[in-house]
Amino acid sequence: MRVLGVDPGLTRCGLGVVDGGAGRSVSCVAVGVVRTPVDAELPSRLLQVSEAVDDWLDTHRPDVVAVERVFSQHNVRTVMGTAQVSGVVAVCAARRGLPVSFHTPSEVKAAVTGSGRADKAQVTAMVTRVLRLRKAPSPADAADALALAICHLWREPIRARLAEAEAKAAELARVHRARLAEAAKRRENRTGTGLT
Amino acid sequence: MRVLGVDPGLTRCGLGVVDGGAGRSVSCVAVGVVRTPVDAELPSRLLQVSEAVDDWLDTHRPDVVAVERVFSQHNVRTVMGTAQVSGVVAVCAARRGLPVSFHTPSEVKAAVTGSGRADKAQVTAMVTRVLRLRKAPSPADAADALALAICHLWREPIRARLAEAEAKAAELARVHRARLAEAAKRRENRTGTGLT
Numbered sequence: 001m002r003v004l005g006v007d008p009g010l011t012r013c014g015l016g017v018v019d020g021g022a023g024r025s026v027s028c029v030a031v032g033v034v035r036t037p038v039d040a041e042l043p044s045r046l047l048q049v050s051e052a053v054d055d056w057l058d059t060h061r062p063d064v065v066a067v068e069r070v071f072s073q074h075n076v077r078t079v080m081g082t083a084q085v086s087g088v089v090a091v092c093a094a095r096r097g098l099p100v101s102f103h104t105p106s107e108v109k110a111a112v113t114g115s116g117r118a119d120k121a122q123v124t125a126m127v128t129r130v131l132r133l134r135k136a137p138s139p140a141d142a143a144d145a146l147a148l149a150i151c152h153l154w155r156e157p158i159r160a161r162l163a164e165a166e167a168k169a170a171e172l173a174r175v176h177r178a179r180l181a182e183a184a185k186r187r188e189n190r191t192g193t194g195l196t
Numbered sequence: 197m198r199v200l201g202v203d204p205g206l207t208r209c210g211l212g213v214v215d216g217g218a219g220r221s222v223s224c225v226a227v228g229v230v231r232t233p234v235d236a237e238l239p240s241r242l243l244q245v246s247e248a249v250d251d252w253l254d255t256h257r258p259d260v261v262a263v264e265r266v267f268s269q270h271n272v273r274t275v276m277g278t279a280q281v282s283g284v285v286a287v288c289a290a291r292r293g294l295p296v297s298f299h300t301p302s303e304v305k306a307a308v309t310g311s312g313r314a315d316k317a318q319v320t321a322m323v324t325r326v327l328r329l330r331k332a333p334s335p336a337d338a339a340d341a342l343a344l345a346i347c348h349l350w351r352e353p354i355r356a357r358l359a360e361a362e363a364k365a366a367e368l369a370r371v372h373r374a375r376l377a378e379a380a381k382r383r384e385n386r387t388g389t390g391l392t
Contacts, residue, residue: 042298043290050287070276080266083276084283091246091284094239102238 001156002029004062005149006053007141008070008085010036013049014141017060018131018149026150028131030060031142042081046088053092065093066152068144069102103151108144111151123147197352198225200258201345202249203337204266204281206232209245210337213256214327214345222346224327226256227338238277242284249288261289262348264340265298299347304340307347319343 007014013036017029034052036045057065067090070083086102093100106116113126124143128136130150137143203210209232213225230248232241253261263286266279282298289296302312309322320339324332326346333339 041296043286043296046283046287047290050291080279083279084286087242087280087283088287090239090280091242091287094243100237100239 001064001153002060002062003149003152004056004060004065005145005147005152006065006067006086006089007144007148008068008082008089009141010042010045010049010081010085011038012139012141013052013085014139014143014145015053015056016137016142016145016147016149017056017062018146018153020153024130024154026130026153028133028146030056031137031146033139033142042084046084049085050088050092053089057092057096057098062098064152064156065089065098065100066148067100067102068108068148069104071104101152101156103148103155107155108147108151111154112147120144197260197349198256198258199345199348200252200256200261201341201343201348202261202263202282202285203340203344204264204278204285205337206238206241206245206277206281207234208335208337209248209281210335210339210341211249211252212333212338212341212343212345213252213258214342214349216349220326220350222326222349224329224342226252227333227342229335229338238280242280245281246284246288249285253288253292253294258294260348260352261285261294261296262344263296263298264304264344265300267300297348297352299344299351303351304343304347307350308343316340 001020003018003020005014005016005018013034014032015034016031019027019029021027034049036048040048067086070079070086090100103111109118109123110116112118112130113122115122118126120140120143124136124140127133127143127146127150131146137146197216199214199216201210201212201214209230210228211230212227215223215225217223230245232244236244263282266275266282286296299307305314305319306312308314308326309318311318314322316336316339320332320336323329323339323342323346327342333342
């Protein structure tokens with residue numbers, strides 16, 4: 001499975017394509033950053049990011065897009081821009097029928113380093129190691145995009161297995177309830193026959 | 197000038213097209229609301245809004261798009277969705293080379309009702325009156341979209357005149373500074389000649 005990870009941002013938007021192999025093996029296909037000028041108009045900046053993402057989707061043809069889930073706890077202006085970029089990226093994916101998966105920063109950190117509170121340097125170091133890169137991806141946005149893709153590849157099987165187990169459990173419960181209802185009906189019928 | 201006003205939202209996105217005539221005369225061209233199902237996936241909802249806006253832009257061919265500026269002071273989840281929609285709308289406009297103008301809710305209320313703290317009912321009543329509509333636009337998102345377009349039409353000439361006045365003042369200041377520098381240089385040259 002090939003994943004495009006996106007660390008959304010207006011000034012720097014990190015993009016990273018990762019292929020998942022057998023087990024937990026992962027390999028880096030491409031990594032980069034789209035920059036848009038701070039003094040440009042917002043719509044033009046969003047369009048530039050949109051076109052870059054379209055370009056990456058066409059070039060690398062991922063199966064899924066993993067985007068950082070944005071929270072509004074930080075700087076308001078930055079968060080608005082980040083949310084707008086994430087919306088634009090989601091539309092690029094949806095237009096191609098690609099699923100989009102959102103992961104929180106702590107999910108990404110936990111998946112890649114084992115700790116949801118790891119710092120940027122630890123994330124970059126682990127990304128560099130698991131992808132066997134000769135040098136650390138830079139800037140941090142590029143490393144974060146790769147981390148998002150890896151997080152998706154490693155979490156997805158667990159999530160899928162969990163969903164399957166839940167579906168199976170729900171089906172068993174349904175069958176069990178149906179049998180109980182059937183038994184109750186039979187008992188009722190027998191009692192009914194006895195009384196008339 | 198024709199303006200498409202957009203009151204961004206995921207569940208309901210208000211759209212209103214208004215033509216501006218001589219002075220403050222305005223007329224309603226079209227008004228409506230795009231709804232997306234609450235239980236659908238976010239990327240698909242954003243795509244639906246994006247396609248609806250594309251459709252409105254192609255059908256009504258506005259000269260400019262006026263969008264509500266989103267603040268993060270309200271409910272976090274709602275604000276994120278609203279910000280994402282506003283980003284997607286901005287890209288639809290930018291792709292056609294159309295300017296996008298952002299107005300805050302209080303700018304819109306002040307422009308349309310005279311008070312930045314008017315309530316929804318007052319905004320709807322004024323929109324209905326100035327556009328000479330036979331009945332009030334409903335839901336409120338549709339009225340808000342029309343109010344945004346009217347706000348843009350009424351504020352834009354003032355903003356343009358202000359920008360022109362500022363540019364003229366800056367040019368006068370530049371000429372003045374150049375003359376001062378020229379005079380200082382001449383004085384220096386004269387003094388210089390006197391000394392040697």
